[in-house]
Amino acid sequence: MTVISTTKLICLLFFLAFLSACGGGDDGGGTTDVVISASAGEGGSIDPASATVSQGSQTNFTVTPDNGFSIDSVTGCGGSLLGDIYTTGAVTANCTVTASFNSTSTQVVSGLITFAHVPTSISAGLNYAAQMAKPARGVLVETIKASDSSLVGSTTTDATGAYSITVPGNTNIIIRVKAQMLETGSPSWDFQVVDNTNSKALYAMESVPFNSGVVDISDKNLHAPSGWGGSSYTSARVAAPFAILNTLYQALDMVKSVDATIILPQLLTNWSINNVAVKGDLSLGQIGTSYYSAGELYILGHADNDTDEYDSHVVAHEWGHYFEAVLSRSDSLGGPHGAGDKLDPRIAFGEGFGNAFAGMATGDANYIDTFGGGQTVTGILMNLEDNDYDTASIGWYSEESVQSILYDLYDSSDEGGIDTVSLGFAPIYNVLLNEQKNADSFTTIHSFMSFLKANNVSSIAAINTLLSYENITTTALDEWDSSQTETNNGGEVKSLPLYTLLTVGSSAVSLCTNGRNGDYNKLMNRRFLRVNIPSSGLYTITAVPDVDGDAVIRVFKKGELKASMDNVLRGETETLTTILFSGWYVIEIFDYDVVSTPYSGEECMDVAIN
Amino acid sequence: MKKLFLLFLSIGLLLGGLSACTEKPITYINGKVPASHKVAAPVSISYTTPKKVALGENALVTITLEADADVDGLKLAVTAGEGLILPNGNYEVNFGSLTNNSTLTEDVLVSSSAEGLLFLNLLVSGSFSGREMARAGAVPVQVGDDVRKMLKTSGALDVDSKGRVLTVSPAEER
Numbered sequence: 001m002t003v004i005s006t007t008k009l010i011c012l013l014f015f016l017a018f019l020s021a022c023g024g025g026d027d028g029g030g031t032t033d034v035v036i037s038a039s040a041g042e043g044g045s046i047d048p049a050s051a052t053v054s055q056g057s058q059t060n061f062t063v064t065p066d067n068g069f070s071i072d073s074v075t076g077c078g079g080s081l082l083g084d085i086y087t088t089g090a091v092t093a094n095c096t097v098t099a100s101f102n103s104t105s106t107q108v109v110s111g112l113i114t115f116a117h118v119p120t121s122i123s124a125g126l127n128y129a130a131q132m133a134k135p136a137r138g139v140l141v142e143t144i145k146a147s148d149s150s151l152v153g154s155t156t157t158d159a160t161g162a163y164s165i166t167v168p169g170n171t172n173i174i175i176r177v178k179a180q181m182l183e184t185g186s187p188s189w190d191f192q193v194v195d196n197t198n199s200k201a202l203y204a205m206e207s208v209p210f211n212s213g214v215v216d217i218s219d220k221n222l223h224a225p226s227g228w229g230g231s232s233y234t235s236a237r238v239a240a241p242f243a244i245l246n247t248l249y250q251a252l253d254m255v256k257s258v259d260a261t262i263i264l265p266q267l268l269t270n271w272s273i274n275n276v277a278v279k280g281d282l283s284l285g286q287i288g289t290s291y292y293s294a295g296e297l298y299i300l301g302h303a304d305n306d307t308d309e310y311d312s313h314v315v316a317h318e319w320g321h322y323f324e325a326v327l328s329r330s331d332s333l334g335g336p337h338g339a340g341d342k343l344d345p346r347i348a349f350g351e352g353f354g355n356a357f358a359g360m361a362t363g364d365a366n367y368i369d370t371f372g373g374g375q376t377v378t379g380i381l382m383n384l385e386d387n388d389y390d391t392a393s394i395g396w397y398s399e400e401s402v403q404s405i406l407y408d409l410y411d412s413s414d415e416g417g418i419d420t421v422s423l424g425f426a427p428i429y430n431v432l433l434n435e436q437k438n439a440d441s442f443t444t445i446h447s448f449m450s451f452l453k454a455n456n457v458s459s460i461a462a463i464n465t466l467l468s469y470e471n472i473t474t475t476a477l478d479e480w481d482s483s484q485t486e487t488n489n490g491g492e493v494k495s496l497p498l499y500t501l502l503t504v505g506s507s508a509v510s511l512c513t514n515g516r517n518g519d520y521n522k523l524m525n526r527r528f529l530r531v532n533i534p535s536s537g538l539y540t541i542t543a544v545p546d547v548d549g550d551a552v553i554r555v556f557k558k559g560e561l562k563a564s565m566d567n568v569l570r571g572e573t574e575t576l577t578t579i580l581f582s583g584w585y586v587i588e589i590f591d592y593d594v595v596s597t598p599y600s601g602e603e604c605m606d607v608a609i610n
Numbered sequence: 611m612k613k614l615f616l617l618f619l620s621i622g623l624l625l626g627g628l629s630a631c632t633e634k635p636i637t638y639i640n641g642k643v644p645a646s647h648k649v650a651a652p653v654s655i656s657y658t659t660p661k662k663v664a665l666g667e668n669a670l671v672t673i674t675l676e677a678d679a680d681v682d683g684l685k686l687a688v689t690a691g692e693g694l695i696l697p698n699g700n701y702e703v704n705f706g707s708l709t710n711n712s713t714l715t716e717d718v719l720v721s722s723s724a725e726g727l728l729f730l731n732l733l734v735s736g737s738f739s740g741r742e743m744a745r746a747g748a749v750p751v752q753v754g755d756d757v758r759k760m761l762k763t764s765g766a767l768d769v770d771s772k773g774r775v776l777t778v779s780p781a782e783e784r
Contacts, residue, residue, distance in 0.1 A: 175781075205781040206779075284758070317649075334645045371733055379733070
């Protein structure tokens with residue numbers, strides 16, 4: 001007889017109790033249930049809706065498409081489809097089976113996309129009473145499934161605002177129109193209107209969901225309303241981004257008319273109803289004014305203050321800056337400017353081109369900008385055909401002179417004795433994209449006209465008539481006017497020559513600046529020297545100012561800033577030592593106080609290079 | 611030793627002082643990306659305003675206009691934006707003529723009926739060498755702490771199938 005000790009007996013009892021505890025489970029079999037859920041997309045069903053099975057088991061679901069649909073796919077729970085039966089794998093945890101269906105038919109949905117256009121008036125701002133539906137041309141139209149927001153298809157509207165797109169039949173669809181003009185390949189562009197105060201979100205409008213049915217739909221017309229309620233904006237200003245795009249379409253059309261394969265970089269246009277005429281945080285809408293900078297447009301939209309979405313000349317003007325910056329070359333300093341200002345010739349050319357281009361693109365010689373409460377004030381009105389307004393300020397430093405000349409070169413409407421030339425846009429475009437882009441000098445009306453005349457010899461007499469009318473030299477031989485034929489000094493006896501020749505190793509030349517015409521970007525704020533570097537090497541440029549002067553030196557090659565120096569105390573000699581390569585450079589000199597503060601005094605300096 | 615220390619201290623202070631003298635905000639001229647503005651009347655607008663006020667509290671705004679050219683018939687129209695109150699309502703003041711580079715100021719007392727960043731709308735107009743021109747301006751008045759409270763959106767935010775953020779408004783169906 002085997003004898004079990006008391007200790008062993010206690011251990012055995014504990015072990016049996018432990019095994020009993022591990023047994024658990026009501027089924028007494030040691031297994032767990034899992035739940036399999038099933039879901040079906042639009043166009044069919046799946047049965048059962050859910051199933052509860054033992055862990056490690058398989059089960060079947062029956063998938064049934066509606067009439068006009070077929071099974072697209074069934075996924076989940078590691079299963080496979082055979083006919084209309086979906087068999088799961090051996091499931092070990094809760095999971096979901098998802099069935100989707102395709103329509104077996106397609107329908108064509110077509111219609112017109114329009115937006116509310118509010119015209120400007122020459123005396124009373126925006127004319128809401130005359131607003132009309134205009135086609136939204138070249139904009140992106142997408143169809144999305146209402147059930148899951150998946151993209152079904154996309155197209156762009158044509159020149160009449162029409163679109164046509166194929167969608168699956170019997171499917172709930174939404175038509176979404178994005179404030180985007182997109183073309184890939186050659187030509188190409190990507191213009192988007194976004195909200196700078198709201199995550200740079202792209203503006204869009206969309207239809208309510210509708211069923212595509214079994215027959216084509218030809219009247220799915222969508223319209224972007226202005227939101228104007230009679231005396232103020234009372235609902236969403238849906239039309240505004242499309243109004244901006246309409247102007248960009250016009251600008252693009254102008255350029256495409258002379259270059260069908262144009263390739264343009266992406267352009268974001270930042271517009272918001274919060275965009276107001278004070279400088280500050282762009283994400284709060286404090287953009288200051290409508291402007292172009294670094295590949296983006298910012299457009300005002302604050303009602304009762306200044307809105308520009310319907311001021312097509314303003315939008316086209318800023319697009320002109322984009323065009324000049326990305327395809328041609330702009331040496332403009334930017335900053336404030338206006339008609340009648342005597343400007344640095346770089347900004348005079350850039351702004352004059354922007355104004356003229358606005359007239360060309362919109363087909364309207366009246367440049368209008370509206371302002372004020374209810375947008376009822378026409379605050380800027382410039383007739384681009386008005387060649388002889390304010391004769392006191394015409395010349396190479398006037399954006400009005402530049403815009404008048406460029407517009408008259410382009411247009412077919414001639415004024416006797418002034419405008420006898422109609423070149424169209426192509427010769428202007430060609431100079432901008434070639435000679436002007438590669439000019440050794442700064443981009444000014446002098447450089448532009450020298451190149452234009454060289455390319456259009458048969459029109460030189462007519463071009464000279466335009467120049468003469470704006471009191472600009474007609475006998476300049478090159479981009480520098482190196483023979484110093486310009487005699488219009490803008491009332492500043494020391495403003496000429498535009499470029500003073502500086503020779504390496506020669507004695508210093510004296511140049512004077514002043515702030516009598518304003519600061520930063522005005523005539524006489526900055527002076528230019530041209531220097532032909534004979535051989536590459538290290539050179540030292542010195543500027544010796546007046547006793548209280550504060551000289552600044554900047555060195556440019558083909559408009560690109562290569563070196564600058566502003567490092568000494570008032571009255572001391574500014575010295576810039578840098579490597580220069582053989583060829584032409586422009587040295588810009590100015591006095592710090594003259595360009596940065598209202599300062600009407602004169603500051604002179606002696607400049608040399610060794 | 612003490613004299614040597616004082617000598618080094620003096621040299622250090624002198625160099626520090628020179629360095630401070632030569633540190634100027636040259637980015638205004640050299641580093642800034644040019645922004646090509648739209649055409650505007652040659653009048654600069656600046657302002658002073660309290661950094662922040664409480665709801666309903668009075669705030670004194672001082673507007674300064676500086677003529678960048680001779681101007682005749684210079685007018686300033688002042689209107690209150692949403693949430694801002696002008697005790698005597700919107701108004702216009704005619705300053706007459708102003709010569710180039712001269713300035714004038716206008717004090718405006720405002721109150722508020724809403725919190726957020728509110729705006730006093732300004733429209734400056736005049737005759738410059740015989741040409742009527744205008745420019746808009748605005749003065750932000752911060753009421754309370756939340757500067758985004760009065761910001762408005764044109765649509766509902768959504769994300770398309772490629773992850774692009776959209777602001778979507780309903781279209782009118784015709």
